[in-house]
Amino acid sequence: MSVTPIRLFGDPVLRTPAAPVVDFDAELRQLVADLTETMFEAGGAGLAAPQLGVGLRVFTWFVDGEVGHLVNPDVTPAGEETEEAPEGCLSIPGFRFDCRRHLHVAATGWNMHGEPVRIEGSHLLARAVQHETDHLDGVLFVDRLDDGARAAALAEIQQAEWAGMGAYTPVVKVSPH
């Protein structure tokens, strides 16, 4: 496994719809491993393959102590309830904006061994699943904000110290002792 640089807002790969996985092979298992390790290192609740520059429909999540991954996901809202809460993105580091999401979702797909998987989640897991699935369609969470909030968010992001950098490698913060 290896920690892989995370692509930043502005990189075209984040705006490119990802292709379905066809081969459930060693390369896919390596991708899941890289996603998982990079997500842990960056302290994220989820990470999608396009964020590592890979145009495949795969993401990982880490919510409430549970780690998982989903290949070729198909996400359906469960019920009408929505929730607005602060959301962030490892490709837009340092920013959080209130974003409205479905409160409950069900998702089907496959694991890296090609076995069918179904997950149901609420709150943060539901939010992570929606956020990461958006990444696979080239959609970023700031796109989901209301017009005014989105314009304000984009203006803030333009001023980010990392704007135009392209990518960064997450590193563990080691205590000086």
Ligand SMILES: [Zn+2]
């Ligand atoms: Zn994200």
